[in-house]
């Protein structure tokens with residue numbers, strides 16, 4: 001350990017700061033502008049550098065690490081193309097509030113602005129997609145900047161921070177001290193909710209006839225799942241979750257209504273429509289949840305708890321805002337509840353809706369369907385696995401069918417909807433929680449978007465279960481084409497051009513299987529789940545043209561919910 | 573409705589761009605923006621005139637607050653305030669119009685800051701509607717160029733901001 005007060009190079013200071021921040025893993029890729037850092041990395045033993053095969057993969061891996069562990073994910077890439085390759089991942093982390101710090105190399109200070117070799121204005125490029133970013137212009141600012149970067153990324157509403165490191169700054173020397181505290185007068189997140197507002201909320205909830213908790217990713221990020229469980233159970237409050245909220249409350253619990261919104265359950269959406277008090281906890285009323293805002297949850301008194309003041313009244317105007325950390329607010333709220341609401345009639349009504357329109361699928365025709373595969377994965381892993389989905393139909397089916405027992409178990413790209421997220425994110429998760437089963441589920445389209453990361457999984461002997469749901473289509477886009485675009489299946493049929501996924505897996509050195517037979521699924525899952533020291537790949541060849549229901553079309557109301565296909569001739 | 577929003581920002585690299593990027597990224601309007609030094613070396617004041625209904629202005633203020641480099645954001649629209657703008661107006665001088673133009677300049681307590689045989693440049697300072705009125709009257713002679721500074725504004729009355737070491741309170 002280098003001492004405070006010692007004169008060090010920028011590269012040494014960089015690693016000393018990471019040591020102080022207790023960084024375990026850095027996901028990175030070398031290049032000219034960061035060679036000095038890699039030179040010093042060679043002798044660093046207190047953290048592990050994971051070589052990805054594309055910088056986008058590094059960012060998603062850092063996201064997966066952060067989401068699974070709750071710690072800050074760290075990325076290190078070179079300037080120019082290395083930096084621009086991180087942009088999609090950074091935007092993804094921004095949309096889903098994932099705490100990551102991305103270090104980008106930069107050309108030497110005197111060359112900035114000269115169109116120097118591998119120069120890109122990454123600070124300018126990422127300004128609208130980061131919580132904050134920095135260009136370090138003097139080695140004397142380096143330690144304080146890194147301290148600020150980690151603090152900003154992980155506090156308040158978390159998010160990505162970029163730190164741009166010019167080559168000369170890394171090579172320069174100065175006396176090293178790591179600041180103990182961060183001095184940011186313009187940034188003071190407010191954790192404690194307003195007491196009177198909380199009292200008022202407790203009063204309203206006590207008197208509610210049809211209360212509903214609407215739970216988002218904020219509950220997981222703030223680590224308030226336990227508080228939520230206690231609060232919901234004590235007061236018999238039904239819970240519906242957003243895509244990012246899944247796992248915040250046990251999916252098998254009788255008070256869980258599953259997901260709400262566009263592909264939410266029928267009963268969750270009916271409950272949203274009929275409730276008289278809606279309590280939003282760490283969610284942001286985004287358009288995939290609300291559909292048409294004018295008709296969203298019109299009968300309810302709305303309480304909105306969020307740490308980010310901008311989330312309040314942004315999409316939906318609420319009656320009672322509480323700015324604060326959900327964990328603090330929930331604990332206080334629970335303490336303020338003097339009388340419990342009587343929700344028995346309301347819960348009975350919800351149960352009727354459950355029976356009216358369950359999540360069912362055809363399972364008698366001998367054909368393989370995604371819902372069945374997900375049900376089997378859920379059963380075989382007891383709902384305890386870390387499930388990392390990609391984007392598309394399989395993502396929605398997983399959200400509907402996998403019953404998460406625990407928080408930090410559902411890792412998915414929600415806000416940006418980034419295809420190619422699953423495989424690299426599952427790599428980050430596998431490092432974060434080595435004792436848990438990590439399952440990556442992708443469509444045949446998205447799997448090919450970061451397919452290079454198979455190498456990273458193999459090189460690190462990560463026991464990821466790599467599952468490909470192959471429906472030979474860009475399924476979700478195909479679904480929209482069938483429903484809203486005159487059945488013009490324009491450029492969504494991948495069937496003829498898809499590679500042989502088993503051969504692909506084998507070429508990377510991965511034990512790989514494929515099936516289209518429902519009867520083989522359990523056996524293959526058992527085989528895959530038994531492997532603990534390397535990745536396994538299974539391709540599930542499912543029916544081609546299934547659609548995800550229920551569905552509330554984009555910008556529509558709950559009354560427009562489609563619960564099954566209207567044109568059965570398309571069913572194959 | 574128009575709102576005048578006063579923002580104190582750190583003089584950090586890229587801080588102004590952050591504010592501007594937020595406006596464009598969120599689809600908010602900027603009618604005018606002015607940036608200048610304050611009594612404290614490392615802090616600048618941005619005075620932004622924007623437009624929108626209450627919900628939009630609420631978001632503008634919150635989004636400005638959310639930026640790490642902003643220290644204080646105040647919507648001055650409901651407060652008693654002093655608003656000033658400066659304009660340089662280059663106006664043609666048709667034959668025989670010189671006296672009339674000078675009269676207008678006097679009425680607005682402007683300064684003639686440049687003169688050629690065909691044009692005059694007049695400097696007018698005041699609330700934005702006074703500048704609008706001056707431009708309106710001068711346009712009869714033919715306006716060649718206008719440069720407006722954008723509004724700067726302060727709350728009336730005692731200073732509300734106290735700086736203690738590095739912590740700012742109100």
Ligand SMILES: Cc1ncc(C[n+]2csc(CCOP(=O)(O)OP(=O)(O)O)c2C)c(N)n1
Pocket residue numbers: 390391392393394395417418419420442443444445446447469471473474475476477
């Ligand atoms: C990077 C990126 N490009 C395009 C899209 C648009 N898109 C959303 S879902 C989808 C289809 C995904 O197909 P596949 O990966 O096969 O999954 P499936 O829907 O069939 O389960 C596409 C193209 C996207 N979300 N992300």
